[in-house]
Amino acid sequence: MNLYTRIKESFDKQVFMQHIGAELESVEEGKVSISIENNGQLSQQAGFMHAGATTTIADSAAGYAALTMMPEDTDVVSVEFKVNLLRPAAGRKFMANAWVIKPGRQLSVVEAEVIDQDSGKVVAKFQGTMFSVSNE
Amino acid sequence: MNLYTRIKESFDKQVFMQHIGAELESVEEGKVSISIENNGQLSQQAGFMHAGATTTIADSAAGYAALTMMPEDTDVVSVEFKVNLLRPAAGRKFMANAWVIKPGRQLSVVEAEVIDQDSGKVVAKFQGTMFSVSNE
Amino acid sequence: MNLYTRIKESFDKQVFMQHIGAELESVEEGKVSISIENNGQLSQQAGFMHAGATTTIADSAAGYAALTMMPEDTDVVSVEFKVNLLRPAAGRKFMANAWVIKPGRQLSVVEAEVIDQDSGKVVAKFQGTMFSVSNE
């Protein structure tokens, strides 16, 4: 199966992605990008995009980046991640770019950054661990 | 101002909390609980609640727990957090309980756990840093 | 083999523990404590114990806490950890207490805190992931 198709099929089953308006932007081996638009529904008390929404697309992109390097009959779960929020997510459109820094049969380590497409600045930096699980 | 009222006013401005159906459950000095119900809108590809939703309520509860110990004319922002996902979030209702372990004039350190109300088990453990910002 | 003996045998092979003067204090199922004394050799630029030394005993205690719940023919490695440094490590003697919050066949999640024995205060909070590896 094509790499994009594999990830897209899983992405489309993530109802939460649709609920927050996230879109799968690109898929390469070890690299996945997901975008989101804050139409106001994703804001925290000061009007910026909520850190939870920022983290959600970073985590999804990271998990899928890891999945591109795992066998076809496997799925991926997040073991843990850490996010530094660098600036208020003041823009309207954001892109989470994730890349694998250490693929593994079971454990993969992935980084991601979330970029405010309006300012071009990084609003969040993510570092996490993904685990491969059998689909049976 | 009453502690609950202070937090509730801010919580109600968090549009993202309403968008995902989160509710402010309780507020004490240094402790805040937020619940969420996964009616299907919050699911990831395997049908469990998405780690992003789990993290979102943990982060909000943690931020507000810190805010209860900050001066009245301040707001709170997340500096960073780390989440370990302990089990699939298989239930329908979840409770994020957050507590401050080190209050500070500027930086506060907060922990939170997210409990699956159906199984009574902890599905996520959160440890993060909050920063106090002036409201002017 | 006795739980304490099992951990002590491994601890004694950790040359770095001796180099920094760490001692194995107690071992229970899922709980391990390690102490350290800063005789001046462990200090950072302001005279407090270095965050690296604090982290080292937290990580070792956490790894061994996880190992107490793993099969006898396995060893443990740290996958990742996160540490919040709550206060300057101003005292002379410190105790790292670690406890497993989620044991697992492969992955275990462990917390630890490092206590300044002079003040009784927590100077660091640790949350990490340990992995079981076969000894063969």
Add this chain to the structure above:
Amino acid sequence: MNLYTRIKESFDKQVFMQHIGAELESVEEGKVSISIENNGQLSQQAGFMHAGATTTIADSAAGYAALTMMPEDTDVVSVEFKVNLLRPAAGRKFMANAWVIKPGRQLSVVEAEVIDQDSGKVVAKFQGTMFSVSNE
């Protein structure tokens, strides 16, 4: 004062750095490298360099990278950090390279990687937060 001199003066006060044999390798604005050699004193139970030693040089390099971008009358303390251990630290000499990704008047976010000089491979990835404190 010259940037290297400023960092070197502080580094030389870190007794723990000497105790573990760490050396300040290079200093640029926002970038610092520290090396270490495992002559056997830094090993864990399997003979690899202990994660605590790996973390110690990553944390020191990260703190100093942040300090290069802070005012001259300030010092730096670690707020928190997260480390993923990617591979066994099997080599003899290691280099921690740290770089600031978000400088700030109070809070700085820094990344670091620790490279096994024998294999050329990254053994640890660090992401942390540093805080500027006045020297008075």
